[in-house]
Amino acid sequence: MTGPHPPRPGAGTPAGRPPVDGNAAAGLLGEVLAVEVTTAVAECRGCGAHAPLAQAVVEVDAAGALVRCRGCTRTLLTVLHVPGGVRLEVGCLAALTGAAPTGGAPGAGG
Amino acid sequence: MSGWLAARVAEVVPASASGRVLVLDVPGWPGNLAGQHLDLRLTAEDGYQAVRSYSVASVGAGERVELAVDEVPDGEVSPYLVQDVRPGDVLEVRGPLGRYFVWQPEDPGPVQLVAGGSGVVPLVAMVRAHAAARSPAPFRLLCSVRTPADAFYRPELEALVDDAFRLDWVWTRAAPPGWPGTPGRLTAAGLAAAALPPEAGPTVYVCGPTGFVEAAASLLVAAGHPPGRIRTERFGGS
């Protein structure tokens, strides 16, 4: 069984900081997806895992976010800032199932 | 305009040795649930932009949004927010974001909160919401911090302790004077002594830097908490 390799010495540069999770990509993904992103369940075509996007391994940088399956590390999708908008590149994401966002205001239900 | 709102800094309050609480006035903010976060955008004069996510410490209706920011050495954004920003400055925010890492007073079940450093911020929102609703749901917060000087919201959290809310600290480098035991990271024994056991069926919320969250989640799973009942939020400071 091989898992992720430990960070190399010198990988502690800003771009090499440890990945975060799908919570951090909620705002950017919300520019291109209308469902509530953190609870949306992603199915990985590589390993078949189903998990909320909040649990995906996410690397965020000035260019955008790399969203990878926590189970097998394959890239599910990449979302990037491009001139005039946002570009979503689909990798191994087989399916995404999400709920329409409800209001964030308290008492708004759901 | 893709949802960005202007946020005027109303107050800045030193909150820890390396951190500050920022209170923002955000016209149009729709209110937020406990545990939600926002994206904060800064634009320089030449158009260069940086965006970072911050958890919201405040909860409920209203246009006042409270953040707590810990300064990361050599960071790009956090030193600006902790050292440079002053009342009257204008930033931009987008949110509230996230429905995965949220607690609402309608949830009756017991809750175990585990925080690493400034990961306490969304959990403070949950504790505040729990208190404001006078929820009887058993709530526990286990907070891992380097030293007392690094703890955010310690006086407020201590003051909220009651029959329905228990607070435990893990000091990893230096403990307050007179504290029993020696400083060190959270261990299985420490977790067992402070946290709700799996049999109580708690929903667990873990927030902090990625390394902390992974370590704490492993301890929780090893203690018998079902992975499906553990919600995590990782961040990497800059």
Add this chain to the structure above:
Amino acid sequence: MAVVSRGFGARRREQDPALPPGQYLTTDFPVLSAGPTPHLHAGEWELEVRTETGARRTWSWEELLALPQEDVRTDIHCVTRWSKLGTRWRGVAVDTLLEGVETTAAFTTVHCYGGYTTNVPLADLVDGKAWIATEFEGAPLPDEHGGPARLLVPHLYFWKSAKWVRGLVLTETDEPGFWERNGYHLYGDPWREQRYW
């Protein structure tokens, strides 16, 4: 337009010059595959080089390991935007496999167990630019990363470093392989961001 925040921008950081445009530095080694991981026994494994005239040369696993091995330390860049700097591999230089091979072909098609193919100009596989790699970071190459052997051609996007390599076929024309027929660039230079058609 966006609101300018007073005094922001002094601490910005430049892109790491070791990274090609549009790439992120990653601390682990993500898996990217077109299909499932083939499972092979060492006894059934064979590597082939075939010229445009049909002349063949093959190596068994033991024969491959008996060839001169090289240690390689290099950066790798995946088209899905992650990069890893300073990765360490061990394997046989493609130059070694092509010693004494007579050819006028300018291109190759790389064939793999499981059916994957990719195309690489011959000039990009020789002169110390490519290896058949059997070890990664000092250990046998794991299955999901292409073990027991993969092509390693790090100056191109990593989809060209075909996993579970089975053979190199020299061709007179550039024949698009699997990803190249599905929207990916024929050549794949990360420094010119040649990701797609």
